[in-house]
Amino acid sequence: MTQDASKDKPGRRDFLRTAGKALVAGAMGGGALLAESAAQSEKSAADKAGASFPTDDYDWTEHRWAYGIDATRCIGCLRCVEACKSENGVQPDAHHFRTWVERYVYLEGEEKARVDSHNDPQNIAASGSESEYRFDNRYKDAEVTKAFFVPKMCNQCQHPSCVQVCPVGATFRTEDGVVLIDQTYCIGCEYCVQACPYGARYFNEETRTSDKCTWCYHRITKGLLPACVEVCPVEARIFGDLNDPSSTINEFIHENRVHVLKPETGNAPTCFYVGLDKEVS
């Protein structure tokens, strides 16, 4: 399990971990790897048990999470980006994002949109720091024919290419539809980073493993909303359970003509968009 879930399971796994460390000292890496493998087997057993996993009061077979983004509502305030960075301890720079917002601007006489985001040097200059996020006002004197913001994040695909390519099975799709990374097992090969068509994954230099958005799995399994959804002032971000007929996400999907990003990849995202444009990829 990722981060928090593993903390709730002391006992035998801790023992195995300690035993693993002792074996490293005694018999080099091989023993430790076997111990780690045993811990993995224990996790698989818990997976099969299904109910009350990953926490005692949460059953992941009862939920089917999905995410909606109404790009027509987004105002590019970037509170979501800041909340995500803070909630998940994402590196405070302009090259590591679990969620980011893209700005698309069509100028008069131009067929293609101009696109920028938080990695743009002009935006970094405008905010004064790589750890603060702001869109600069570069188009104030231009003739803008169309402009909009598109929030981006992991699409928690039903057929995730990142999960497909992981050589050790450290990244997996949960029963409730979220793609997670077991950072205690990831080898840091970055094959998943390559395979993600959306650029949603990055290498975390602190853990030396891959990292990505988890829809704040530690929050949603406790009945809370993802941090980005919680702080969005215009309800451009919607989150909910597809198994609940009255959920806001069901309402969002039923009342709108929704799209997904890069449908041609066959990844089948569970992040649904309203208000996309031909230029958005």
Added chain:
Amino acid sequence: MEGLLTAPYTGYVYPNEMVIPWTLMIAIYPYLTGLVAGAFTVSSMHHAFGMERFKPVARFALLTSLSCMLFVPLPLILHLGHPERAFNAMITPHLSSAFAMFGFFAAFYVVLLALECWFAFRADNVARARSSTGLLRTFYRAITLWSDDVSTNALAYDRKWLLALAIIGIPGAHGLHGYVGFVYGSLKSREWWGSDMMPVVFIFSAIISGMALCIVLYVIAANVRRIKIDFACLKGMAYTLWGFMMFTLLLEALEFANLVYKGKEGIEIIMEYVRGPLFVRLFVVQFGFGALLPIAIIGGMIARGTRGKAFIVGLTISSLLVLMSVFMMRWNVVIGGQEISKTMKGLLTYIPPLYGRQGIIAGCAVMVAPFLMLWLLTRLFPPWGDMSQEEPQ
């Protein structure tokens, strides 16, 4: 934590793309596996196909293949965020991953190469055990597993095994390398990689790189040992290199033509990349100096019937150009694929760092290591006089 190296970009790239994931080590990895497969092909020309003119380099090529293979996992391990977990891929292989089988394939191939070497050098090692004393004698005795049978029957048995292993080894070596091509070609996230022809291009380029390496090493070894170069052998390698080079160039050109002709979404940025930052690396270095020039030099020498020192010099220069070209091809595939943004709206520029475990110095060390190993192996097991093929005393 190593300093964060971000790639400069133009256009629009996803913010997370600015740290290039696969760098120098991942370019070296397919280069090494290619040398393994190519050198094995040279040795198989004699061991599997019975081509006598390749005999002088057959066992040397086998040792070259083994030396490179022993270091194939090193660049991968240096790349991993958690190298200590590398064996997780073998303990719990995730079978849907194109990369899950690498450890097993690599281990199988090392065993196969070691076995083939064992049979190829057994008779020599028995003779060395008999003629040496002390620790060296114990070493050679241990290497032969304390068997000193060099009877006609035993040697025939060795040859039978050599043939069988060489036959298994050909699809093995090329499978291992074609598989590397599949690792890239099967990714749908990058248009530059997502080609069905990638594994085939990798296999052909592997053959020419291994062949070129064997030519260069054979010429160097002959000069160091001050012996006469076997011209028939060298010419055989030259013909093979020349033929396979034309196939390789044709395949690469077809692959590129396919990409351009299909003109799928994002072709504009690909063409901008090819005409801009990639132009010199692809058309001038890889195709021009690395493929067309050596084809012309070798072709010209064959047509003119060039012999002697001029042929050796021309062929060695051509082989060095081929080695450079194939490395450039690996670089252009691995790094090139990542320099085209997944947004298809921007380009990145990767500048390799000098220091660090994925830096240029580390990369050079990884590339030199197999040749130090080869030097050691040729000292311990001189591959030049082949006793296994001779009649017993």
